[in-house]
Amino acid sequence: MYVYDEIDQRLVDERVRQFRGQTERFLAGQLSEEEFRALRLRNGLYIQRYAPMLRIAIPYGLLSTPQLRKLADIARRYDRGYGHFSTRQNLQLNWPKLEQVPEILAELATVQMHAIQTSGNSFRNVTTDHFAGVARDEIVDSYVWCEIIRQWSTFHPEFSFLPRKFKIALNGAQADRAAVAVHDIGLHALRDEKGEIGFRVLVGGGLGRTPMIGVCIREFQPWPHLLTYLEAILRVYNRYGRRDNIHKARIKILVKERGADKFRDEVEAEWAHLKDGPATLIGEEIERIAARFTRPAYERLGDIDLSTVTLPGFATWLKRNVHPHKVAGYAAVTLSLKKTGVPPGDVTSEQMDAIADLADRYSCGELRVSHEQNLVLADVRQADLVAVWRAARALGLATPNLGLLTNIISCPGGDFCALANAKSIPVAEAIQRRFDDLDYLHDIGELDLNISGCMNACGHHHVGNIGILGVDKNGEEWYQIEIGGNQGEIRPGLKAALGKAIGPSFARAEVPAVIERLIECYLAHRDSDAERFIDVVNRIGIAPFKEHVYGNADQRSSRNQREHALA
Secondary structure, eight states: OBOOOHHHHHHHHHHHHHHHHHHHHHHTTSSOHHHHHHHHHTTTEEEOSSSEEEEEBOGGGEEEHHHHHHHHHHHHHHSSSEEEEOTTSOEEESSOOGGGHHHHHHHHHTTTOBOTTSSSSSBOOOEEOTTTTTOTTBSSOHHHHHHHHHHHHTTOGGGSSOSSOBOEEEEOBSSOOSOGGGSSEEEEEEEOTTOOEEEEEEESOBOTTSOBOOEEEEEEEEGGGHHHHHHHHHHHHHHHSOSSOGGGOSHHHHHHHHOHHHHHHHHHHHHHHHTTSTTOOOHHHHHHHHHTBOOOOOOOOOOOOOTTOOOTTHHHHHHHHEEEOSSTTEEEEEEOOOOTTSOTTEEEHHHHHHHHHHHHHHSTTEEEEOTTSOEEEEEEEGGGHHHHHHHHHHTTOOOOOTTSTTSOEEOOGGGTOTTOSSOSHHHHHHHHHHTOOHHHHHHHOOOOEEEESSTTOTTOGGGSSEEEEEEEETTEEEEEEEEOOBOSOSSTTOOOBOOEEOSSOEEGGGHHHHHHHHHHHHHHHOSSTTSOHHHHHHHHOSHHHHHHHHOSHHHHHHHHHHHHHHO
C-alpha cells in the first residue's frame, strides 16, 4: 500500500480547503453554474439524473482496510448505505448532497484519499492489473510505475486543461489484464534481450462513440525515458487536439486523422526536446517510490493440495475465484460483486466493513478493485481458503462465476446516469436470472458479457465477447447486440478486438432470449468443450450467430419493417 509523504498529504488537504470555499461561494450565489461546473468536475462531482454523483479516486485500484472502512462510513452517513465500484477501479456515491461534499472530501483526506481529477478534461485514475505484485507472470510491479505516473500527472500545469479526458493503463505482466489497447495511452512492460525493463507504448485506443484499438508508436521505450515520452505525446495532443467538438476531441481521433506514422513522427520530434530533461527517471527515484509501499511479510509455507476438501460448492469456488500466487502457500481470492439480483459492482456499507475485517484477518490489511467490478484479497494463505470461502459465502460474495457469462460488467445506466439512453441494471439482472444455473454456466465456459446504457461505453460493451448497448428509439429503450469483442491478450494469440453488431436492436424483454440463442449457436458450433465463445466467433464469423438469432430472411424483413416504423 502506498503511504503518503508530507507533500502528498498537504496537496490533498489544501485541495479540500479550496473546494470547500468554492462550494460555499456557489451556494451563496457568488459563482455561476458554469463557473462552478469546471471546479466541481475537477473534484469528482457530477450532476446526475436524480442527484449529484461523487467519484472517489482509488489509485490503481489499491485499498487499505482503514480506507475501505472510511468509505463504508461515508456511504452510511452521507449517502444511502452503499457504493458502486466502477470499471476505472474507483468508487462512486450516487446520492450525496452537494453541500456535504466538502465534508466528505475532508473525511477522505484523513485516510489518504481524495476525488482529484476523477472527472473533467484531465488525467483520470491510472489503472492496472488487479493481481499486480502477486501474479506469477509479472514482469514489473506495476503499482510503482502507476504511482510515478500519478505523481507526475496530478496538477501537471501544462496539461490541466486538455481537449478531453485522458486515460492511461499500465500492465506489468505477460498477460494483459489492464486492457491497455483501449486507452488513450496503454503501456505494456517488457524486458529486452539484455533483461532491461521498458514499455511498449500504444496510443489512440478508446471506446465510446468511435471505438478504436490503440496503435503502437514505440515497441520498447527504456524506463528512464517513460515520463518524457508521455510528456511528448501529451504535448502533441494538447497542441493539435480539437476543442471545438466534444465528440472529436479525444486523442484517438487525432491519431486517426493524422495517421499513426505522422503522429509518431510528431511525438518523436517533440521528444527530441525533452529526452534527458528534468522528467528523466533515475534509479534512486524508483527506489524512493517503491519504499513508500508497505509490503506483506510472507511466511515460509508450502503449497497445499485442496482437492481433498469435499465441502459442497467449495471446489467450484476454488476453480473460478481463487488464483495462483507467486509465493508458495498463498493465493489471491476474488470476492464476487455479481450475485444475481444485485447491481454489478454495488456493495453495501455493512459488506464493506465485513470485507475490511476479512482483509485484516486473512490478507495483510489490503485489497484491490478490479476493472471487472469485483474485489480481490491478494495475499491469502492457502490454509485459510476454506475459512475465507465460508465468510464470503455468508456475505453473498462467493458467487463462483469469475470469467463466466454472469460476471457481467455494467455501467449504472438510466437508473442513475443523465447521459444514458437505456437502463443497464435490469438487463444485467434479467440475464443473470436466465443463466442462474451454475452447472449450465460452467458448461458454457469462459465468456465476457458487458453492458453500456449509452454510446459513452462506461460498461466497455465494445470489448465484451458479447456486448450490449442501450439505444433510444422514439423515446423507447432498445438494445443493440455485438459479439467478438475482447479486451486484450489474456492468453497467447488472443488480441484486443472490437465487437461487431449482429443486426437490428431488441426490446428489453427480448434481450435474455437473444443471449440464449447466441449461446445455443456457440454450443452447436464449438469443436470441443475447450473452445471458448470468442474462439468460435473468430473461427466462423458472426453470420451463423445472426442467422440463429434472427431466423430466416422473411422474419428479418418483418423485424426491420417494425423497427423502421418505430424509429
